[in-house]
Amino acid sequence: MTTTNEIADKIAADQNLTKAQAKAIVESVFKQITDAAKAGAETSIPSFGKFKVKATPEREGRNPATGVAMKIAASNKLAFAPAKALKDTLNG
Known part of the structure; x- marks a missing residue:
């Protein structure tokens, strides 16, 4: 299983970001998908x-x-x- 933290760690390493910055990006992507789903959008x-x-x-x-x-x-x-x-x- 891959966790949000592991995804963020890989993004941080690939994109030369801090782990905190990468985690904020990952959480933002998930929030955008959640918000769209709440609104009934695809x-x-x-x-x-x-x-x-x-x-x-x-x-x-x-x-x-x-x-x-x-x-x-x-x-x-x-x-x-x-x-x-x-x-x-x-x-x-």
Whole structure:
């Protein structure tokens, strides 16, 4: 697993920045994606992929412990669709 700090450390080394500057940039990117998702907007990063909000309707489910039927509330989920370039890199 890669953490935010590890990503920031790599950016700091690659771009000759301090770790604090790089971490602020990484956190800002994630905040921008989050803010766009809250607004219902799609975020597209060329050659990486798209983040978009998908609405899931209310549905019937079962409690796995008791088997009792229950309603699962409608919710929004953040979905990621990788770009073709990323898929090719992973499978090439």
